[in-house]
Amino acid sequence: MITLAATVVALMLLMFSTSGDEPVRKTALFDAVYFEVTEATADTTSVTMGVDGFVPLLVVFAVVAAFIALVQIILDALQTRRRHLLAQRSE
DSSP: OHHHHHHHHHHHHHHHHOOSSSOEEEEETTTTEEEEEEEOSSSOEEEEEEEOOSHHHHHHHHHHHHHHHHHHHHHHHHHHHHHHHHHHHHO
16 A cells, blocks of 8 residues: 555656656656656657556565564564553552
8 A cells, every 4th residue: 555655656746747848758666667758749748657667666565564564563562561561560
């Protein structure tokens, strides 16, 4: 879910960071997503966006998942320690 949100935000930032109608290709998230503007004819512009590679997205997902797991483990350890200290105090 977080990786999907990061991908969408990156695409939106790429989309709104282009200026004018000149041909340009911008990438984000370690070249995992791209936004490309090309000139189709003399009067029209073609826009393409998408995912260029899944490996960086998987790495981002793994890092976020590891961070969330680490926070959960630390929170659980702190709550266990708190219960233990409260039990000692009441004795």
